[in-house]
Amino acid sequence: MAAAAPPADVPLRIRGLSVSYASERGRIDAVRAIDLDVAAGEFLGIVGESGSGKTQLLLSILGLSAPRAELHGSIRYRDQELLGLDVAALNKVRGNRISMVFQDPMTALNPYLRIGRQITEVLRVHRATGARAAEQRAIEMLQSVHIPDAARRMRQFPHELSGGMRQRVMIAMALIAQPEILLADEPSTALDVTVQAQIMSLFQQLRAGTGTAIVLVTHDLGVIAEVADRVIVMYAGRIMEQAPVHALFAHPRHPYTEALQQSIPRIDAPRPHRLPSIPGAPPNPASLPPGCPFAPRCLYRMAVCDARMPPLVEASPGHWKACHHEGALGKLRAEAA
Amino acid sequence: MNAGAANPGAVNARAANSDAANSDAASRPAALDPAPLLAVRGLAVSYRVSDRGRHALLRAVNGVSFDLARGETLGLVGESGSGKSSIARALLRLVPAQSGSAQFRGSDLLQLAGSPLQAMRRHLQLIFQDPLAALDPRMPIGAILAEPLRVFEPQLTGAAREQRVLAMARAVGLGPEHLSRYAHQFSGGQAQRIGIARALIIEPELVVCDEPLSALDVSIKSQISNLLKDLQRRMQLSLLFISHDLAAVRFSCDRVMVLYLGRVMEMAGCDALFSASRHPYTRALMRAAPIPDPVAARARHHAPLEGEVPSPLSAPSGCVFRTRCPLAIQRCTQEVPELRQVGESLVACHRAEEVKSAA
Numbered sequence: 001m002a003a004a005a006p007p008a009d010v011p012l013r014i015r016g017l018s019v020s021y022a023s024e025r026g027r028i029d030a031v032r033a034i035d036l037d038v039a040a041g042e043f044l045g046i047v048g049e050s051g052s053g054k055t056q057l058l059l060s061i062l063g064l065s066a067p068r069a070e071l072h073g074s075i076r077y078r079d080q081e082l083l084g085l086d087v088a089a090l091n092k093v094r095g096n097r098i099s100m101v102f103q104d105p106m107t108a109l110n111p112y113l114r115i116g117r118q119i120t121e122v123l124r125v126h127r128a129t130g131a132r133a134a135e136q137r138a139i140e141m142l143q144s145v146h147i148p149d150a151a152r153r154m155r156q157f158p159h160e161l162s163g164g165m166r167q168r169v170m171i172a173m174a175l176i177a178q179p180e181i182l183l184a185d186e187p188s189t190a191l192d193v194t195v196q197a198q199i200m201s202l203f204q205q206l207r208a209g210t211g212t213a214i215v216l217v218t219h220d221l222g223v224i225a226e227v228a229d230r231v232i233v234m235y236a237g238r239i240m241e242q243a244p245v246h247a248l249f250a251h252p253r254h255p256y257t258e259a260l261q262q263s264i265p266r267i268d269a270p271r272p273h274r275l276p277s278i279p280g281a282p283p284n285p286a287s288l289p290p291g292c293p294f295a296p297r298c299l300y301r302m303a304v305c306d307a308r309m310p311p312l313v314e315a316s317p318g319h320w321k322a323c324h325h326e327g328a329l330g331k332l333r334a335e336a337a
Numbered sequence: 338m339n340a341g342a343a344n345p346g347a348v349n350a351r352a353a354n355s356d357a358a359n360s361d362a363a364s365r366p367a368a369l370d371p372a373p374l375l376a377v378r379g380l381a382v383s384y385r386v387s388d389r390g391r392h393a394l395l396r397a398v399n400g401v402s403f404d405l406a407r408g409e410t411l412g413l414v415g416e417s418g419s420g421k422s423s424i425a426r427a428l429l430r431l432v433p434a435q436s437g438s439a440q441f442r443g444s445d446l447l448q449l450a451g452s453p454l455q456a457m458r459r460h461l462q463l464i465f466q467d468p469l470a471a472l473d474p475r476m477p478i479g480a481i482l483a484e485p486l487r488v489f490e491p492q493l494t495g496a497a498r499e500q501r502v503l504a505m506a507r508a509v510g511l512g513p514e515h516l517s518r519y520a521h522q523f524s525g526g527q528a529q530r531i532g533i534a535r536a537l538i539i540e541p542e543l544v545v546c547d548e549p550l551s552a553l554d555v556s557i558k559s560q561i562s563n564l565l566k567d568l569q570r571r572m573q574l575s576l577l578f579i580s581h582d583l584a585a586v587r588f589s590c591d592r593v594m595v596l597y598l599g600r601v602m603e604m605a606g607c608d609a610l611f612s613a614s615r616h617p618y619t620r621a622l623m624r625a626a627p628i629p630d631p632v633a634a635r636a637r638h639h640a641p642l643e644g645e646v647p648s649p650l651s652a653p654s655g656c657v658f659r660t661r662c663p664l665a666i667q668r669c670t671q672e673v674p675e676l677r678q679v680g681e682s683l684v685a686c687h688r689a690e691e692v693k694s695a696a
Contacts, residue, residue, distance in 0.1 A: 049554040164645050192416035193581060197625035197641035219555055222584075222627025226634045245631045263559035264629045265588035267611060274566070275588060277559035281524045297556075 011180050011213070012038040012061070012098070017073035017083075019056050021066050025286040030056040032237035033073070035312070038181055041211045043204075045228030045245070047221055047260070051285050053237035054217045058183050062094045063087075077181075096126040099174040103186040105166035109158040115142075116154030119173050126177050141172040144209075145202055164195035168202070175206060181213045182206075188223070200227050221260055225249060233257050236283055236293030239312055243319040253321040256294045258329045276332045292324070299332060300325040373404035374575045375428075375543060380437035380447075382423045382599075388650050395649050397423040399599040400437075405543070410569060410576040412590035412607070414583060414622070418646045420599035421579045425545045428577075429463055430454060441543065459489040462536040466548040468528035472520035478531055479516030482506065485539045505538045508571075509564060526557035530564065537568060545577045550585055562588055583626045587611055595619045598649055598657040601676055602685055609681035615689040616682070618658045656687070664688045 019031035031053040038044055048054040059065050061075055063085065075082040077093060085093075094100070102108040110118060119141065120134035129137065135154070142150035145168040158166055167187060174182055184203070188196035204227055207214055218224060224231055224245070231248045233241040233256065241254040252258045262276040280297040283289065289296065295305040304324050312322040382398040398420040405411050413421040427434040428446055439446040442460060449457055465471035472481060482502045486493055493501070503513055509530040520528060529549065536544055549565065550558045566589060569576055580586050586593055586607075593610045595603045595618065603616035614620055621642040628634040644661045647653060653660050659669040668687050679689040686692065 049556060162645050192646065193583075194416060194621060194625045194642045195645060196627075198643070201641050220627060221555070221629045222634070225629050225631040226627055249629070249631050260555055261629055263556060265559075265562070265584040266628060266630070267584045267587055267623055267626050268628050268630075268633055271588045271607075274563050275559040277563055278556055279560070281526055281557060282554065 009040040010037045011040055011078055012036075013074075013076045014061070015074045015076075017057070017060065017071070017075060019053070019060050019065055019069055019071050021069040023286065025284070028285045029237055029288060030069075030285060031060065034237075034239055036232065036239075038213050038215055040180070040213055041207065042213050043207055043227055043229045044213070044215045045224035045231045046215065046217045046234060047219065047224050047231060048217075048234035049219055049282055051236065051282050052234040053285075054234050055185055057234070058100070058185050058215065058217050061183060062098060062100055063090045064100075092126075095122055095174075095179075096177045097179055098181045098183065099177070099179045100183040100185070101167070101170050101174050101187045103189055105163070105170040106158060108170055109166060111158055113157075114154065115156055115158065115161070115169055119154075119169070119176060122173060122176050137176065138172070141176045142169070144206075145169075145172045145175075146198070147172070164191050164198065167191060167195075167199060171199070171202065171206075175210070175212065178210060179212060181215065184214060184216045186218055187216070189218070189220070196223070203227060221264060233260070236285065236288055238293065238309070238322060239320070240294065240323070241319075241321045242312070247316075247319050251319075252329065253315050253319060254323050255298050255300050255325065255329060255332075258332055259297075262332050276335070278332070292322070299335070300327075300329075374407045374409075374441065375405040375446075376438075376440040377404070377424075377428070378402045378438050378440075380424060380427060380439065381435040382420070382427045382432060383435045384432075386650070393650055396652065397599050397649060398427065401596070401599070401601055402437075403594055403601070403604065405575050405577065407542070407575055408569075408573045409592065410578050410590045412586035412593040413577060413579045413596060414581065414586055414593060415596035415602075416581065416622075416646050418598060418649055419596040421596050422547060423599075424596075425463075425547055425577060425579055429461060429545060459485075459539050460542045462539070462541040462544050464529075464532055464536050464544060464546045464549045467552050468525060468532040469520055469523075471532055472528060472535075474520050477517050477519055478506075478511075478523075481520075481531065482516070482534055482538055485535060489539045501538060505534045508537075508568065509534045524557075525553050526560060529553060529557075529561050533561075533564065533568065537572065537574075540572065541574070543575045543577070545579070547579045548581070549578075550580070550582065558585070565589065583622060595622070598646065598652050600657055600685065601683075602658065603682050604676070604684075605682040613680055613693070614682065615679045615684040615692050616686050617662050617664050617688075617692055620692065621661075656685070664691065 014034060014036040017031055017034045020027055020029045034057060046054045060071055065071060071083055077098060082093065116135060116138055119138040123129040123134040123137060139150045139154060142153060147153055147165060147168050161169065188199045200223060203214055206212060216228065228245045231243060231245050232239055233254065235256050241257045248257065249261065252261055259278040265271065265275060278297050283293050291306040291308050292310055295301050302324060310322045310324045312320050315321050380398055380401045384395045384397055386393055386395045401424060413424060415421050423432065426432045428439055434447045437447060479502055482505060483498055486498050486501060506516060511530055550561055553561060562585065578586065578589050590607050592606050594601055595616065597618050602618045603614060624637060624639045625641055642661055647660060655671050656669040656674050659665040674685040674687050676683050676685045
């Protein structure tokens with residue numbers, strides 16, 4: 001049920017994935033029955049607000065969900081089912097075939113180990129590369145992520161580097177084993193805007209150079225517009241809309257996507273008197289409504305929306321939406337004007 | 338020192354607000370404001386820090402001058418280390434200023450002490466980035482909103498105070514049912530509404546907004562942006578709007594000051610800045626700002642600015658931006674550029690005249 005005409009090569013297929021866990025507020029359904037394909041070499045953007053489940057979805061792929069989280073469904077990488085795999089088998093995949101870059105490199109890097117040791121570890125574990133060859137390869141990798149003076153950086157500790165530099169180190173670590181898929185969770189959110197632009201441009205270069213597929217999770221629709229080929233919009237654990245990037249921005253088909261897109265001010269257009277804005281806040285993940293989770297905030301709400309969750313259907317080739325509303329959108333802009 | 342300090346006349350230049358009707362005024366930013374609400378001159382802020390075990394002086398703000406008119410919103414933008422938060426903290430007297438002055442309501446904010454300073458605080462309020470962290474978790478919202486009134490308007494009767502609290506709560510979109518709840522029972526967006534209500538309930542004239550939208554979700558940001566703008570107009574507030582988000586600044590501000598390593602790079606009316614900025618750093622910031630439109634975003638064929646902001650402990654000589662500037666020449670290493678009028682901007686760049694075509 002995921003992508004329309006599945007591309008020839010789809011290394012990662014997720015079907016019916018649900019992630020839930022117990023919290024102080026009750027049972028939280030973080031990810032709800034998600035189908036997702038990642039095609040070879042594509043740049044997939046997953047956008048959502050806090051509580052949308054985007055990060056939980058990403059973590060579940062590499063078996064990094066909270067220890068007591070309950071997972072259902074299937075996560076297939078090539079011929080291998082990743083869900084339920086033991087740690088030893090998972091370790092053959094993660095950092096090797098699929099790797100991950102986190103939002104905060106300071107918590108992901110080991111503060112006690114020199115940069116060089118941390119990068120070369122990937123090669124020594126996964127490739128049994130000799131010390132000298134691994135070091136040479138690590139220096140090349142640091143250079144390819146535009147770290148100046150790479151040989152000296154190899155001997156430094158994480159705290160001696162700036163935030164942007166640490167993020168580059170983490171990207172170098174993630175890519176040194178030439179993975180097929182790179183998962184990135186808000187990799188530039190904590191960085192200054194000029195450094196964010198550098199990191200995004202680096203992702204694009206690396207993808208073009210190595211053919212690694214990139215799955216980028218972010219709250220920033222602007223970042224998605226800059227780099228993604230295809231976009232998934234998540235809300236309250238569900239996929240609301242899924243489309244090629246140009247189609248999604250030119251003709252959003254879900255009221256939530258429309259709201260996200262129009263409520264962001266732009267630097268390249270005269271400012272409006274008011275920003276189009278939707279009322280309310282995302283729902284409490286511990287008490288989700290039975291129907292469409294966006295219905296309470298939706299301008300197109302009908303009785304059916306509160307009764308049942310609309311299925312994700314292909315509205316036009318490659319463009320999927322989960323919404324009962326069939327007509328055109330555009331109410332939000334009209335209301336704000 | 339920065340040119341701003343040496344030539345305070347120049348910084349009086351300000352574009353009026355950028356309503357279409359005022360575009361004439363905006364294009365003549367040299368018009369002097371006879372009585373700005375706030376006039377900052379030569380502000381410098383330094384911190385004593387330890388640099389590899391040795392004491393060092395970190396110059397966070399280095400000779401910054403600007404005016405803020407009544408009812409005006411001035412955006413302070415720049416990356417980490419630009420000094421935008423230090424300017425705000427010095428004006429609020431949360432950190433000491435090393436030198437400079439800040440005329441506000443007939444006195445120099447930077448010289449006040451004791452009870453005159455305390456009395457001045459009612460006219461000078463702050464809206465924080467993290468609304469939940471800024472609210473006392475043990476006080477119900479009604480008490481949080483009443484506290485500024487207890488301090489600054491002790492003559493109010495209990496009933497009058499309650500009325501003011503309720504009116505302010507309504508103005509930010511909260512109802513009487515919210516007043517008995519505690520901060521943790523609110524979402525981030527609602528908590529920011531409470532933070533705004535607490536800052537505005539004593540009707541201050543000047544409000545510093547320190548990244549008021551950064552911690553909020555995308556769908557909440559637009560609500561709070563609209564609310565701040567409505568209240569600013571209704572209460573004729575003057576706002577210093579600190580943000581790293583240029584698009585938010587374009588929506589919220591009349592005028593913008595672009596800072597880099599503690600110095601003013603460019604200052605202009607919002608429309609002028611976004612349509613014809615004259616500083617290579619402003620241009621670079623704009624190129625790096627994401628545009629939520631793949632066609633427009635991908636039409637920009639510019640390489641991102643290289644490198645990172647240098648440490649303020651070893652700021653470059655001459656123009657502080659020169660180490661990352663695509664237009665830097667020998668002169669930029671030797672001579673600090675003065676803030677001067679070029680086109681519709683006040684700009685500190687030796688090559689500002691060439692920026693139009695080059696960047």
